[in-house]
Amino acid sequence: xxxxxxxxxxxxxxxxxxxxxxxxxxxxxxxxxxxxxxxxxxxxxxxxxxxxxxxxxxxxxxxxxxxxxxxxxxxxxxxxxxxxxxxxxxxxxxxxxxxxxxxxxxxxxxxxxxxxxxxxxxxxxxxxxxxxxxxxxxxxxxxxxxxxxxxxxxxxxxxxxxxxxxxxxxxxxxxxxxxxxxxxxxxxxxxxxxxxxxxxxxxxxxxxxxxxxxxxxxxxxxxxxxxxxxxxxxxxx
Numbered sequence: 001x002x003x004x005x006x007x008x009x010x011x012x013x014x015x016x017x018x019x020x021x022x023x024x025x026x027x028x029x030x031x032x033x034x035x036x037x038x039x040x041x042x043x044x045x046x047x048x049x050x051x052x053x054x055x056x057x058x059x060x061x062x063x064x065x066x067x068x069x070x071x072x073x074x075x076x077x078x079x080x081x082x083x084x085x086x087x088x089x090x091x092x093x094x095x096x097x098x099x100x101x102x103x104x105x106x107x108x109x110x111x112x113x114x115x116x117x118x119x120x121x122x123x124x125x126x127x128x129x130x131x132x133x134x135x136x137x138x139x140x141x142x143x144x145x146x147x148x149x150x151x152x153x154x155x156x157x158x159x160x161x162x163x164x165x166x167x168x169x170x171x172x173x174x175x176x177x178x179x180x181x182x183x184x185x186x187x188x189x190x191x192x193x194x195x196x197x198x199x200x201x202x203x204x205x206x207x208x209x210x211x212x213x214x215x216x217x218x219x220x221x222x223x224x225x226x227x228x229x230x231x232x233x234x235x236x237x
Contacts, residue, residue, distance in 0.1 A: 042112050058091050121143075122179065137223055
């Protein structure tokens with residue numbers, strides 16, 4: 001039986017509404033940072049205090065997105081949670097997002113793009129080597145490659161979870177597909193999506209000049225620890 005919003009408590013309904021607003025707004029960052037074209041890509045976020053998440057509707061252009069059209073789903077990714085009969089269908093990547101939320105409780109946001117340079121690395125099934133201090137800071141090492149998986153069930157989600165459980169990286173390049181990123185919330189996941197495209201582009205350009213040199217693992221560990229625990233203002237991470 002499909003759950004409808006009116007079955008949720010007032011506080012839960014307020015959380016759903018706030019998350020819809022946030023996720024709709026964050027979608028603006030994808031075309032702004034040239035991470036998507038047409039209707040490709042999606043952002044989702046777990047709804048605080050519930051077993052729900054909000055995700056972009058399938059096949060809707062970015063200039064047509066608003067809080068009202070964001071789709072609310074249960075963590076099994078199957079049931080649309082809404083009382084409106086003409087609610088749009090969720091993203092074709094919903095099963096992947098749902099699998100991540102169900103199996104990585106620390107994750108509060110997931111993003112998928114087909115950004116050009118990161119997807120080019122994915123097409124080669126090649127990890128992005130940690131040759132930049134920015135990479136050590138943000139990803140704690142290489143950006144890993146995940147397995148090839150077809151869209152339509154939770155196969156992509158399984159690949160994301162299996163790969164990122166063995167990595168400090170918040171980004172994975174799914175083979176022949178593109179980047180998926182995770183974070184404590186959707187804002188952090190969007191940041192990771194922006195950063196993975198930036199490092200993918202920079203390392204690609206570096207390779208045109210010669211083979212870039214890896215950073216020593218001890219230095220990667222030191223840079224990662226500093227950035228994650230010292231950099232920025234208290235309470236911002």
